[in-house]
Amino acid sequence: MNIDRYKKQIIFYGIGEAGQQKLLKSRVTIIGMGALGSVIANGLARAGVGYLRLIDRDYVDWSNLQRQVLFTEEDAKENLPKVIATKNHLTEINSEIEIEAISSDVNSSNIEGFIQDVDLVVDGTDNFEIRGLINEACDKHQVKWIYGGALASGGATMNILQGEETPCFRCFMDELPEEGTYDTCSTVGVTNAITGIIASFEVSEAIKILTDSDAVSTQYLAIDTYDNLIDYIDVEKNPNCPVCGQKQYTQLDSPAGSLSTSLCGTDSWQVASAANKKINLKLLAARLENVGDVNYTKFILSFKNEEVSFKIFPDGRAIFENVRDGIAAKTAYAEYIGL
Numbered sequence: 001m002n003i004d005r006y007k008k009q010i011i012f013y014g015i016g017e018a019g020q021q022k023l024l025k026s027r028v029t030i031i032g033m034g035a036l037g038s039v040i041a042n043g044l045a046r047a048g049v050g051y052l053r054l055i056d057r058d059y060v061d062w063s064n065l066q067r068q069v070l071f072t073e074e075d076a077k078e079n080l081p082k083v084i085a086t087k088n089h090l091t092e093i094n095s096e097i098e099i100e101a102i103s104s105d106v107n108s109s110n111i112e113g114f115i116q117d118v119d120l121v122v123d124g125t126d127n128f129e130i131r132g133l134i135n136e137a138c139d140k141h142q143v144k145w146i147y148g149g150a151l152a153s154g155g156a157t158m159n160i161l162q163g164e165e166t167p168c169f170r171c172f173m174d175e176l177p178e179e180g181t182y183d184t185c186s187t188v189g190v191t192n193a194i195t196g197i198i199a200s201f202e203v204s205e206a207i208k209i210l211t212d213s214d215a216v217s218t219q220y221l222a223i224d225t226y227d228n229l230i231d232y233i234d235v236e237k238n239p240n241c242p243v244c245g246q247k248q249y250t251q252l253d254s255p256a257g258s259l260s261t262s263l264c265g266t267d268s269w270q271v272a273s274a275a276n277k278k279i280n281l282k283l284l285a286a287r288l289e290n291v292g293d294v295n296y297t298k299f300i301l302s303f304k305n306e307e308v309s310f311k312i313f314p315d316g317r318a319i320f321e322n323v324r325d326g327i328a329a330k331t332a333y334a335e336y337i338g339l
């Protein structure tokens, strides 16, 4: 192993030789490999976190290149799954760590398997529902996690440390907001500065947590680069919190089902197949050849005709572009792929 690559952080008083050894032995799951996740994965891979599990459901699109720093035009041309593109680039940067790339949705049926054997979970996602699920799964298995979110020019982050004193996500996010009632990056956009800033704070806190630093933040940090605001806020633990107080895991205990989900920042809808079926992309391509244009690699199949345009992964998830709503996406799924 080439330990020289870590020289500058070993000299740093907050990490040192002992901290570096802890990082090399650490295991981290990063959920979401978009604007936040690609900065987080980049930082933790370069810092020498020994094992990274990367999970994301999306593929690289041209509109990602503005802020998702690890991806290239070539990745967008190939429509590579984001986790595969990330693993490819990070392996060129640090071949001495282990990287597991999982191209998958995260839901109540699989999240526990993704988080229970790691030291830390880091949030690179873009919606409240998944964060609620991460919060419940991490509380159940007492795994620390770092919340992070960014929108327009603002963002926030907080460590969820599972201690007696520190709050969980649900303690300060009392009720999950109803879908459609809050802004998303589809409606208000997002700058690459704020995603980089929030993700960099997540990287810094992750390194502190993994090296048992006494400088780990217990406050909620809010930043807005257009309101010129940086604010550390004290957040109390709620003794009646349904999650960390009463151990009610409502989201985790709900069945995953066959769902259609709007993907943030696009006019796209994902349809997940109910039974997590395996799709043979070659056979599907042969079936679709007569009704439109088909391209496929071992990771993804792209289809387009006058009516519909979609991409499908080997695990049966499909992403429909420019569709009206989730119902239209499901209808097209049934018609072209079969439920």
Ligand SMILES: [Zn+2]
Pocket: 167, 168, 169, 170, 171, 238, 241, 242, 243, 244, 245
């Ligand atoms: Zn709580």
